[in-house]
Amino acid sequence: MPSADGRDSSCECGFLRGIIEGTSAPVFILDRHLRHIYVNPAWTRVTGVPAADFLGRTLGEVLPNVQTPDDVLIEVLADGQPREVTLTGTTLVPSLVGRRLWRAVFHRLESEGQVVGVCGLGVEVSNLRQYMDDLENAHQRLALLDSAAVRVGTTLDVAATCGELADFLAPSLADVAAVAIVDDELPDTPPTRPGVLRLRKMKLAAPPELRWHLRELAGPHPYVELPRGSLTRRCLDSGRPWRGNMASDELFQKLTVEPDHVRVIRAAGIHSVLIVPLPTTGRSVGVVILMRAGESAPFTDEDLLTAQGVASRAAVSIDSARRYTHEHTMTLELQRALLSEPGCPHPSVEVATRYLPSGRSALVGGDWYDSIALPGRRTLLVMGDVMGHGFQAAVAMSQYRSVLRTVAASGLPVHAMLGEADRRAARIGLDRVATCLLVLVDHEAGTCTAATAGHLPPILVHPDGGTEMLHLPAGPPIGTELGDYEMTTFAFEPGAVLLLYTDGLVEQRGQDIDDSVRGLTEMGLSADGPLEHLLDTLLTRLTSGMCEDDIALLAARRRPPST
Template identity: 75%
Template sequence: MNAEQFPAAWLFPETTDAPSPMTPEPPVDGTERHHECGILRQIVEGTSAPVVIVDEHLRYTYVNPAWTAATGVPASGYLGKKFGSILPDVQTPDDVLIEVLADGKPREVTVTGTTPVPSPVGRRIWRSVFHRLESNGRVIGVCGIGVEVSNLRQYLDDLETAHQRLALLDAAGTRVGTTLDVETTCAELADFLSPSLADVAAVGIVEEEFDRTPPPPPGVLRLRKMKLTAAPEVQLHLRELGGGKPYVDLPRGGFIRNCMDSGRPWRGNSASEELMEKVTAAHDSVKIFRMAGMHSVLVVPLPTAGRSLGTVMLLRGGDSAPFSEDDVLTAQGVAARAATSIDSARRYTGEHAMTLELQRALLSEPTPPHSSIEVATRYLPSGRSVLVGGDWYDSIALPGGRTLLVMGDVMGHGFQAAVAMSQYRSVVRTIATSDSGLTVDEMLRKADHRAARIGLDRVATCLLVLADPEHGTCTAATAGHLPPVIVRPDGSAEVLDLPAGPPIGTELGDYELTTFSWDPDAVLLLYTDGLVEQRGTDIDDAVRGLTELDLPADGPLEHLVDTLLTQLTSGICEDDIALLAARQCGGNPPSAPPASRVLPEG
């Protein structure tokens, strides 16, 4: 704006009854004063900071070019108008100006609002300071100078949003994927996203096996409904969604299928009923969502390497704001972390099931002992957080009415440990049956040498007890395994002290045998460390704790082993448990049916 656009008379109004607010005392040198005023005018009209002057009645008497450029209103549109009448969408601090007029103290204030000139930041922000103007002791108005800080405010808002997103992702890392169970992980994901990011959150996973239902047509992807979580006020309407099929079939070309195939999210704010029906792939669901007040949808795939294993559908309704671009980024971050946990849970479930089947195949039918000895066995898999391991037991009938009782534990967990377990079991069985004249310490020494020679990459602890009912004795040797326990009919129990030897597979074999008497009615217990191992408790103290249990040694062995597991476990174990109880038949007939059993997980 130049002088022609805003006449000098507006900046220096001439009155007859009082000096102009911008006109000082007549200068001695009028030319010099005129020059100074020209410099001041260049500063005021050349600055990028908005400058306004209002009189004592809060009417505009001057605005500089910066303010007209910022607001889009010409200078002539301001002159003589009230301060807040020109820009109705801009906050007017009239009360602050009145205070400045009253006491003369400058005041800072933040002015916000929208103007006819569009701004990339939307609502604009100015930080302004107002000063009282006086002439010859008379108050003639207020001058305001402002600096726009919209971009700085936007930067701070973006920074705060980024911090909130990181905090949300960090919280998701601790609350989603706490177990290696697919259903639990999906439920944790839905429960986390609603209400932290949406009013409704639904999680679906691609169905890969169709044992319970017919498979979908070729080219159709089946998505199993895992969990739907909603805010309490919405839950009432969504109860009807619990019925119907537990899955939805997705042909190519649909919204959800496109999201999964492309790996990109889809956002639909203020979606029409027709659009929501296409997204949800269910007309009845749309009606229920509409009744619940849902207005915006966000679909995010659950990405893994090369494919999507499912989707998350988020909905907002009522007074909730539509989904922003930042919401999309946050949802993608949470979904990516959750997908990793779900994929790991799926892999674990497959490996766990395969390993458990291998364990069952190997342990469900141990070689029967001699008829003079009865045996009861149990195998209890570990809980969800630990893979099945390499525990094993066996009973091998040898000449002379003797029976070799075996208990072993391969180091490590998982499928490879189970495979190694089967090899160790075969090695011990082969050695015991090929040369019945060997003592138990010699059996361990041969097993150690053979395991090292065939290249087994995992060592194993092993306890061998050769039971001889005819002579009422047992000989035992241990390769780093926990000692056996004898339980007598009167309820007393004793831990047998055996010289410890190195695990087999190390080729360091140096083992000693120990012979002890075995009363006809006493029960011999062999076990792996999962039965007694406790965090914060010394293993020797934990083993001695077996002698303090009240175990019914004079009843069926089935009852004894079940009682023992009930007293020492609470359903989910941190490590596998293998247990073998043996007793001479004598006057107690063997339990029927055969006592070997693999207990289900948990």
């Protein structure tokens, strides 16, 4: 066994030598000055340093890139208590895990009552540490994806969803996050050139200082045009991400298209870029561009996987919001077109209407109203609500409205009108039922006759300020083919106001709807003044500008007999 002073003690510990030199665990002995006096073959294989190069030298002198636990070893020499330490660093032998990790225990060595040094016995745990690091990274990635699922896509609004995505990614994954979506139908913009893909700029999220540097990137237009061959365009076409760490000016030029933008990016201190498409089935709906600047580390493989996971989930939300917005727009336009058709009440009845689409879910439903002049100075008031929401509900609403207009011309009593509408709706195959309230105002008789098909009761506001709910016999919704409706006649004096409405006006979470309807009679409504003002008052008090469901309102006032 070679030592610092050249003595050979192998004859004294041949058996021990065989064990120590045959083990795969590194073993080394240091003198009182922490200089090597022995290393076993395992330690030379681990470090790539010959045994002779260790002798007489400290660990820091032989392996400067390995953490030196000198303070712990001094304590072991002082009190004789064994201690465990962690050695980390790199050696002359390359490792797939980068920085290596050993756990070592050190014991004090004594001879004839004299302290002669310390002995260290280690085991490499680099792979275990790498496994634990990978496990922690995977846990963090899953936690980030779970957080994204909660924070991104909370509405059916495209702009809001893109904003949530950008705000989530910066700063959780990058210093800068920009989101843009494919849009060739921007209003008031020229058509795209052949081969050019137009992206609408949606949101740029970054700290204030970076936003100030990047302000020139916004440009004068709400869109950016990508020619074939551009870096971002290739990512969109292929559906594959691109990563550029410590990117050169040449790479930045391919990314930005505009020559001056490279200068802006460099001035902001940006050094790494990650482009991630927003993928859906068969196409990308947009792209996310992530940037890191200053002292932030370049993007890793884990960052790339995390960004792809977030982008995939966000793309589904954005695509759903776009498709919903398209359907919502068509439905709303259809409903507005139908409701804007001029009603024809008799001149003896003054009518005002309101339609307010829902504000939270942004769903358009099948609410409708109508006023139809009939012979004998009579006016039929209609208020209905098709079950469900969306385009199909609006289509069904238009069919119910047409059926009731046709039935109204037959001269039947209101309960018979509902029965006939119920049968016709069943015959034409409407797959959605509707609640409906018919009120026939007879100016000559000074009465109103009402029948309901599962609809909420009307409210009557008297000229003296008294308000009452008109109780009507319940009947099934139309479209069920159950029929059997009843009608009730009430006095309708000049100056009184009759209020018809859909359930969106009075439905409130946690409150019984019957109590909400009765609450209308306690609001102190006035029959005086413009009917438009009355409707505005109702909407202001009950919705505060926001409603959970569509609201349709109709107010009718009987004019004096001389009219």
